[in-house]
Amino acid sequence: MGTVLFFPREKREPSPNLPNEVEKLIIDKVKKVNKQEKSVKNEKASDMLIGKWIKCDNCKEILYKEDVHKNLSVCPNCGKHFRLSARRRIKQIADEGTFEEIGKDILTKDPLKFEGYLKKVESLKEKTKIEEAVKCGTCKINGEDVVLAVMDGNFLMGSMGSAVGERITLAIETSILKRLPLIIFCVSGGARMQEGIVSLMQMAKTSAALAKHNQSGLLYISVLTDPTTGGVTASFASLGDIILAEPNALIGFAGPRVIEQTMKQKLPEGFQRSEFLLEHGFIDKIVERKDMKDVLTQIIRLHK
């Protein structure tokens, strides 16, 4: 076959607005910079690009990371609420410098002596810089004193083992003791399998603590974020006096895949999403992230 696959170099068209010399200079400069950064950060040039840009998994738009962060981790294009770390969430909700952590010394336990569990927890701690799947504390929200618990999905899917159950219970008890409103931001794959029956019992423990809280006549606002499932849905997440949810969060007891296996059919679009739960009467209100702090403040003040 006599087809010419590659044009000889001299036949390539030059960039319309750049003389060849200038083009060459720029290319050399980029190469040099890339090489330097490669050696400094030990990263590929493409990784650096990905590090600054993210793709929205809903609208597929390529977004500049900093724009997303400035927009409270909500897609500026389609409004998709991305998952938040506890640290970022607290920053968005608590007045600056007011969050005082409680229960920090309550750490992971291994009641089943489950192989590899504590090792995994250690490496996660290092990676995520957090020590368990929930952060609790007292803080002010627009000047109002509250007890705030925020789960973190980066730590074993926000699953509830003994430490999460104990920290949440402590937060509830602190709220009773100080007679402050309680707010829990939920994100969880459910009870933590690696701690077996002890995880299951955290559902009873937190629910019992909320029964006491309820008897004390105090306000509890539960905020459901993507995803809230399993044993957390079947305990404190569903027990708020007022239950809020972020838009389009997956909220349910059984996971979608398990239900599909049981029913032997595909689930309809929007099943187990916030809007679906609102329609079925299981949450009070869907609140966008940009409005969350103000809505919480309004509800707290209505209870004063």
Added chain:
Amino acid sequence: MADLSAWDRVTLARMLERPKSLDYINNIFTDFIELHGDRNFGDDKSIVGGIAKLDDISVTVIGEQKGKKAKENMERNFGMPNPEGYRKALRLMKQAEKFKRPIITFIDTPGAYPGMGAEERGQGEAIARNMLEMSNLKVPIICIVIGEGSSGGALAIAVGDKIVMLENAVYSILSPEGFASILYKDASKAKDAAENMKMTAKDLKNMKIIDKIIDEPDGGAQNDFNQVVKELKQYIKESIKELSKYSEEELIENRYQKFRIMGK
């Protein structure tokens, strides 16, 4: 039968011919009248409940009910309750509180039903609500795991003052199959999972999750049912007598502390 493996006990706990909640209800108590419905949506046949006599006192009894034959098991949805089942249980428990009747629950379920309707009607909320309300009831509650006690579906009727297991019953966060598929990514490793999950009565007694183990004859409770019924009845009577000594406030506070220390 100390040499049985955890998986052996899972198998025994699931046997079709193993006595079910209604067998215990009909043999421990007299004058049982079954009450139906959650007054909201329907009547869930996988949970039975009503009023009965324990010798001379009236009690409320509730149990997750599997079938002993394939057809009945289907009618009972294999003992997997929907939200209306848990809400029926709660209605009967609140009724018990009103009339100052002790409550006895029998736990035997592979888990709460993971169906579309169950989700639409708030399975999570139903389970959560039961736990919250049970921890506040002013009457004694005795919970007995007679077969499979699996996940929140079991716990939804198992928040009480005394938690009892039959020797071959199992009680766990999830079925060993589910556990294996999540943690080992392989449901066929259920046997291994069962050994590691600490789900037998002995394990749970050691972990101070349960108060008492009721012995079973070789081969399971069905082989000498009268003996099991006798021992269980004796335990229920003693427990009610013991719990009746406490004031309502003490009863509730003790129940709170019982769960409060788990995982502390």
